[in-house]
Amino acid sequence: MTRQTAVPDAAAAPAPGPASAGDERLARTRLLNQLVVRPELGSVLGAVLVFVLFSVVTDRFLTPSGVATWLDDSATLGIMAVAVSLLMIGGEFDLSAGVMTASTSLVTAIFATQLGWNTWAALAASLVFALLVGFLNGWLVMRTGLPSFIITLASFLMLQGLNLGVTRLMTGTVQVSGMRSAAGYASSGFVFASTMDIGGTTIQVSILWWLLVTAVASWVLMRTPFGNWIFAVGGSSASARAVGVPVTRTKILLFMTTATAAWLVGSINILRFTTAQANQGIGLELQFIVAAVVGGCLLTGGFGSAVGAAVGALIFGMARQGIVFARWESDWFQLFLGAMLLAAVLVNNAFRRRAERVRR
């Protein structure tokens, strides 16, 4: 883990004064070590690589509208990847996270269009639903002591069934549409799905949400006791408990955080597209985990970074849209993804081994 103050130290390292050659080398090693122990370093290198590649092979990639396109693609994935990275640092998985983005969309849409609620009230109901599912996931994991992989696999399947079953019951089809005519659509749409015009380029507000979520998550992780608890419970929950960390509370809160992020993404989606498909979201949970792992999260917990996960999502978005811009077959995306994951894990692993010796 790297709760460090890179800036002051990096600045202090090449201190003025009569430093000997040895000191300088030491300072440089220190600086290098500080960089290397950042969990997100691998993902940043990968992002630069992908960025350069598509900037060279396509014309559109670097244009303002091109940038807006891949940022937009990265945004909702990034929001989830960041939340999932916190959960993974805390030592748990959430396989229901992908389907949750659809479930929350559907709950909002059903309340707003089928029951005639104001959109804001429907969003609130959907948030309550998300918090409840997150709580249940966490509570069951802590209560049973079973791997979260199994528990959330179960909730993944159940939510998937609920999404289809309830939607069909309510609408007779597998989608809910008509959000645009719901009361409160305009104001809620402004918050979750508006666009801004910056220099003639249309920017989705979801990108701002992504940046905000990343900043807040990173702050919590590095600067608050809750951040310390996340690292501690992920490293070893037995030790954490013995030294007084509220392990159960921390983990349940992490599951609720992931569910809340899914609600945010669900809200963004439903207000932007105004239609929710009951079979959406399946398979996304793996993308979240891949982005988090590319961003430096350990599968075993206790190590990782929120910024890294956001960058991991950025790599996804850049590659997916870059491949479109380059007019390659989209089949290549999966190959690329697998290679990226493998490379990231290898690089992170090598760095981490070094980090374990340096650790600052």
Place this chain on the structure above:
Amino acid sequence: MADAILRAEGISKWFGGVAALQDVDFEIAPGEHAALVGDNGAGKSTLVKVLTGAERPDGGRIWFDGQERHFHSPLDARRAGIETVYQTLALADHLDVVANLFLGREKYRVRLGPFSVLNRSAMRAEARKMLESTGVHIPDLRSSVMGMSGGQRQGVAIARAAGMGSQVIVLDEPTAALGVQETARVEEIIRGLKRRGVTMLMVSHNLRQVFDLVDTIWVLRHGQMVGRRDTSEVSPEEIVSMITGADRVTGLEFT
């Protein structure tokens, strides 16, 4: 003894069919240093865990600071004033030294429950003082404890326990994994606790260490407390025979 700060009566604890503790009594007076000895599996760690809230006893009662207590977690016990360094769970590996020293009692700039803003410079400054007053030398406070030597880790754990301002400190085999020099250093730290008047209970297999450091020795055998002796009035031979249950001692373990 009316003036015991920590007292347990009739403690029993079962793990499946195994009686780890059977009707065990224990007490320690303020400022006293006591040791718990016994063979592997005698129940020492279990008694420590019961006294400090990490395990719930199946029977028996515990008094601390004049009141009967039912600790539900180590945090409970810590809040009451009992600080424990467990045999294997002393530290959170993935956190740095400062975070470990302050885990669960962080210092804040802004208070917002778990989302308070940490006052990291204040914690770092106090961490330095805590380590110094306990006599622990750590070159870089921001290194994570994972890469540190056994002695350093134990030092951080004891400094943490001692720095809590607790009334009782419990150490389960504080020098078990340490070399000669590191053991000596940890023993010096424990002597420092005695000088400061901190009550301490330690588990140890090292009789030389026990006789050097503590006032009273409690002997557990097969989950039962077979006796309490003042260090000044007992020989190592007698303790060994109490541990093993032998009437006559042939081979002596006195290292």
